[in-house]
Structures are given as C-alpha cells and as structure tokens.
Amino acid sequence: MAFSFGQVFIVFVAAVCTIYYTGQAPKFMKLASEIVTGKKGCVPVRDIDFVTIHYFDVRGRAEAIRLMLEEAAIAYNETNFTMDTWPEAKKKGVASGIYTFGQVPAITMSDGTSLVQSQSIAQYIGRATGMQCDCESLHYCDVLARGAEDFRSKMSKILYDPAFSRDMRNDYIMNTAPMWLTYFEKLAPSLHKQETAPYFADDHLTWVDFIVFDLLDANVEFAKYDMGEPLISILDPYTKLNTFYKKFQAMPRVAAYLKSPRRRPYKIPKTPPPRVKPAST
Structure with missing residues (x-):
C-alpha cells in the first residue's frame, strides 16, 4: 500500500509535535547528534589530530589539558x-595573535586553530573528543568550572605572594582548603553513582572531571609538600571527593x-x- 506525500508529511509533523510537547526533544536531539558524530556531549566539533601546548615547564594550568590529551590519545x-x-x-605571541591576552597556556592545532584560556581549551578538547557536557547540563558544568577556578x-594567591610563609601555608591547609573542599564534597557524585559512573556531570567523562581532578591533585600535593610542617592527607575527611580522586587516578591512560x-x-x-628557633637561654 503506497502512501502519498501528504500522508507522510502529516505523520512526520505529528511525530515532531509529539516529541516536542512531551519534552523529549532534548533526548531526541542528543541521540541524533551521537549517531551522526559518534561523540557524546553538546555541539561536537571535528577531531583534533595534533596539538602543541605553549606553557612553562611545570604542571600549573596546563596539566588538565595534558591529562585530557593523554586520555583522548x-x-x-x-x-x-x-x-x-x-x-x-x-611579545612575538601577542603580535602573531596566538597569545590573545598575553598569557599562557595556549594551544595550536595542526589545522592552524589556536586557543587560549585553560578552561576554554579544555572545553574545546571535550567537544572534539566526546568529553563535552550534555546540552542540558552546560550551566552546571560552567558552575563547577568557575567554582574550581x-x-x-x-x-595561587598565597604561593605567588612575595611574603609567602609557613603560617600562610598552614592557614590555607587548616581553614581555606577545608571550606572549599566541603563545597565540592556536596557537589561530588554520590558513592552509589561512582560505582558505575564516577563523574561530576552527566553519565560520561567530561572536561569538568579533569578540571576538578587537577584542582584536587594540586591540593593533595601542596598539603604533603615538605616545608618542615606537618604533612596532611587533605582529602581523607571527604569521602566522595577522595573516591572520585582515586577512581580518576586509576583510569588506564591517566594512570x-x-x-x-x-x-x-x-x-x-x-x-x-625555615622558622627561626628561639634562642636558648
């Protein structure tokens, strides 16, 4: 039995209206995007073949970028x-346009594209590799990333303070870090979710997970860096964060x-x- 164009058109319109008015449009668009591009996340971009990172020879703000490139091979x-x-x-980078704001990290890609700002770079890599957040959770990912920053x-404020001292280190370890870690503990995925999907957003690995891991790792390293003060296992009181941190570390390519x-x-x-020891009497 043949169907006329008009009949097919009416069925198509009815299907579209049903999807829209039942609130299923985002799920349908997400599925269609994944089928077409083979990538998870909102608005994927083309694959990245090769990247050059421009930065100092330290971890710093380039480390999350390195981790993402390693994970994506x-x-x-x-x-x-x-x-x-x-x-x-x-001076040369600003003149050429690679260092847009006179800062690094920056990346250049094999197709000539260049990007600056560490979180913008991480998000772009996420879009190219299927590690972007879903469209409906972009706002939440943005909140997490800005909170991490x-x-x-x-x-950074204390480390680059010319007057950086052991007392400043201890105040950060005992007061500042616990306050912020408590905030992130509330946002961390539940232990139940982490059994199958240990991710901060959505049901798959996203660029935000790399931002949060790098943030936690910097605090872990700082708290155990030997300055002649007591070394602290800073994540021990935060069960969800500590679990996320360990699971992320254990991902094969990251490990x-x-x-x-x-x-x-x-x-x-x-x-x-070092602290000045009081003179003996």
Whole structure:
C-alpha cells in the first residue's frame, strides 16, 4: 500500500509535535547528534589530530589539558618557557595573535586553530573528543568550572605572594582548603553513582572531571609538600571527593601518564624560609 506525500508529511509533523510537547526533544536531539558524530556531549566539533601546548615547564594550568590529551590519545608536544625566555616569546605571541591576552597556556592545532584560556581549551578538547557536557547540563558544568577556578585562585594567591610563609601555608591547609573542599564534597557524585559512573556531570567523562581532578591533585600535593610542617592527607575527611580522586587516578591512560616521565614533578614558586628557633637561654 503506497502512501502519498501528504500522508507522510502529516505523520512526520505529528511525530515532531509529539516529541516536542512531551519534552523529549532534548533526548531526541542528543541521540541524533551521537549517531551522526559518534561523540557524546553538546555541539561536537571535528577531531583534533595534533596539538602543541605553549606553557612553562611545570604542571600549573596546563596539566588538565595534558591529562585530557593523554586520555583522548591525541599526540602533542610542547613549547616551554622560562622566566628569561617568556618576555620575548610573549611579545612575538601577542603580535602573531596566538597569545590573545598575553598569557599562557595556549594551544595550536595542526589545522592552524589556536586557543587560549585553560578552561576554554579544555572545553574545546571535550567537544572534539566526546568529553563535552550534555546540552542540558552546560550551566552546571560552567558552575563547577568557575567554582574550581575560584578555589584554585586561593592557593595561587598565597604561593605567588612575595611574603609567602609557613603560617600562610598552614592557614590555607587548616581553614581555606577545608571550606572549599566541603563545597565540592556536596557537589561530588554520590558513592552509589561512582560505582558505575564516577563523574561530576552527566553519565560520561567530561572536561569538568579533569578540571576538578587537577584542582584536587594540586591540593593533595601542596598539603604533603615538605616545608618542615606537618604533612596532611587533605582529602581523607571527604569521602566522595577522595573516591572520585582515586577512581580518576586509576583510569588506564591517566594512570600511565601519572607514572610516566612526561609528568612534571610538583613544584611551588619558592619554599618559605625555615622558622627561626628561639634562642636558648
């Protein structure tokens, strides 16, 4: 039995209206996107073949980017700077347009595309690799990422303070970090969810998971960095965060990178001078 064009059109319109008015449109569009592109997440972009990271030879704000490239098995190299070589490199990079705001990290790709701002870079890599957040959770991912940046800035503030001291370190470990870790513990996936999907957003790995892991890792390393003060296992009181941290570390490609010579050692800008011992009487 043949159907006329008009009949087919009416059925199509009815199906579209049903999807729309039953609130299933986002799910339908998500499924269609995954079928067409083979990638999870909102508005995927084309694959990335090769990346050059422009940054200093430290972990810093480039580490989450490195972790994402490792997990996605994307080949990359680095252009690293020292404090002596950076001023001239910055001048050239600003002139060429690669360092849009005179800052790094920046990345350049084999197709000529360049990007700056660490979280924007991470999100773009997520879109290219199926590690982007779903469209309906973009706002939540943005909240998590911006919160992570606020938390990160608290550590940066003291580390780059010319007057950085052991007392400042201890105040951060005992007061600032616990406050922010408590915030993130509330947002962390439940232990039940982490049994099958240990992710902060959606049911799959996203760029936000890398941002949060890198943030937690920086705090873990800082708390156990030997400055002559008591070393702290800073995540122990936070069961959900600690579970997420350990599960993320155990992902095969991430674990291989963390154990490899490609992983930079943890450093801080300067170690504060030792405490002055009171004179003996």
